[in-house]
Amino acid sequence: xxxxxxxxxxxxxxxxxxxxxxxxxxxxxxxxxxxxxxxxxxxxxxxxxxxxxxxxxxxxxxxxxxxxxxxxxxxxxxxxxxxxxxxxxxxxxxxxxxxxxxxxxxxxxxxxxxxxxxxxxxxxxxxxxxxxxxxxxxxxxxxxxxxxxxxxxxxxxxxxxxxxxxxxxxxxxxxxxxxxxxxxxxxxxxxxxxxxxxxxxxxxxxxxxxxxxxxxxxxxxxxxxxxxxxxxxxxxxxxxxxxxxxxxxxxxxxxxxxxxxxx
Numbered sequence: 001x002x003x004x005x006x007x008x009x010x011x012x013x014x015x016x017x018x019x020x021x022x023x024x025x026x027x028x029x030x031x032x033x034x035x036x037x038x039x040x041x042x043x044x045x046x047x048x049x050x051x052x053x054x055x056x057x058x059x060x061x062x063x064x065x066x067x068x069x070x071x072x073x074x075x076x077x078x079x080x081x082x083x084x085x086x087x088x089x090x091x092x093x094x095x096x097x098x099x100x101x102x103x104x105x106x107x108x109x110x111x112x113x114x115x116x117x118x119x120x121x122x123x124x125x126x127x128x129x130x131x132x133x134x135x136x137x138x139x140x141x142x143x144x145x146x147x148x149x150x151x152x153x154x155x156x157x158x159x160x161x162x163x164x165x166x167x168x169x170x171x172x173x174x175x176x177x178x179x180x181x182x183x184x185x186x187x188x189x190x191x192x193x194x195x196x197x198x199x200x201x202x203x204x205x206x207x208x209x210x211x212x213x214x215x216x217x218x219x220x221x222x223x224x225x226x227x228x229x230x231x232x233x234x235x236x237x238x239x240x241x242x243x244x245x246x247x248x249x250x251x252x253x254x255x256x257x258x259x260x261x262x263x
Contacts, residue, residue, distance in 0.1 A: 061085050064099060071178050075207050079214040082175060087167055093143070097174050101142050104184020104197075109135035111188050112249070134249045141241045149173045149234045153216075156233075160226040162216040172208065172215045173234075179203035205231060 002011045004018040004025070017024055061067060061082075070078040113131030147170065154169035156162075164172075183200025187193040209227050212218045218226050 061087065061091075061095070064096065067096070067175075068100070068178055068182065071175050071207065072182070072203075075210050079175075079211045082171055082211075083168075083214050085171075087171060089147075089167060089170060092167070092170055092174055097143065097146055100178060100181040101146070102139060103181050104187050105135050105139045105142070107185050107187035107193075108138065111193075115188065130249070134245060137248055138241070138245045141244060142238075145234075145237045145241055146170070146173055146177065148237055149230075152233050153230050156226070156229060157216055157218075160218055160222040160229075162212075162218040162222070162226065164216040168215050172211050176204050176208035176211055179207060 002013075002025070003009065004011055004021060004023055006023040007018060007021040009018055009020040011025055012019060015025055062070070067078075070081075109131050112134065113128050150166060150170040150173045153173065154164060154166050157164055157169070180197065180200040180203075183196040183203075186196025205227070208230065209223065212223050212226055213220060216226075
């Protein structure tokens with residue numbers, strides 16, 4: 001039996017044209033077997049979205065120093081890396097938050113316990129014991145404040161057409177807060193501390209702004225409003241923490257009352 005060389009259909013004996021595709025039948029068209037089928041069409045591969053959201057991804061976070069360096073020096077690229085990393089709340093705390101959150105606390109402990117806080121009539125030191133109590137309380141409340149901020153930000157997400165769970169929100173808060181934590185080393189000296197905290201806080205807000213559309217998949221027209229609301233929430237949380245710590249520090253000072261003239 002002969003077959004059409006174009007479509008492979010079996011030809012009627014003596015036909016001049018293929019009954020299916022209409023191709024003319026040449027003398028070389030006769031064959032004892034049909035031509036091989038055309039290769040299968042490979043499905044088109046779609047490019048991944050610009051902002052990939054993979055809370056259960058397989059990527060792992062880099063080392064602490066690498067992450068801090070990258071988020072501070074090239075935040076736009078680093079946020080996209082962070083979005084696809086697999087993470088847990090415990091892992092974020094043990095490998096990142098607990099370490100960096102200790103920087104401003106240790107600096108504050110050194111200042112209030114040894115160097116003293118500068119006043120108009122001298123410098124005030126509350127002593128090692130009172131300073132340690134204040135530092136521990138500040139540290140614990142700060143860790144709780146990070147989680148509470150992430151929890152509220154996650155609950156606010158639907159109101160701003162955003163998506164993400166608590167882990168993603170915790171990533172956003174923790175990594176955005178990197179600048180403020182690193183700048184916390186300036187707490188050792190009062191005047192430098194104020195400037196450092198201001199600079200670190202401003203840069204942390206900028207990091208938060210860049211991270212929102214990537215981590216929480218926030219539409220661009222909702223980013224500013226979502227950021228402002230989140231900033232207010234975080235501000236209120238840390239004002240409450242500061243009031244609690246201030247009350248404890250005052251009580252510790254009244255119990256210690258160590259005054260060193262001059263500075």
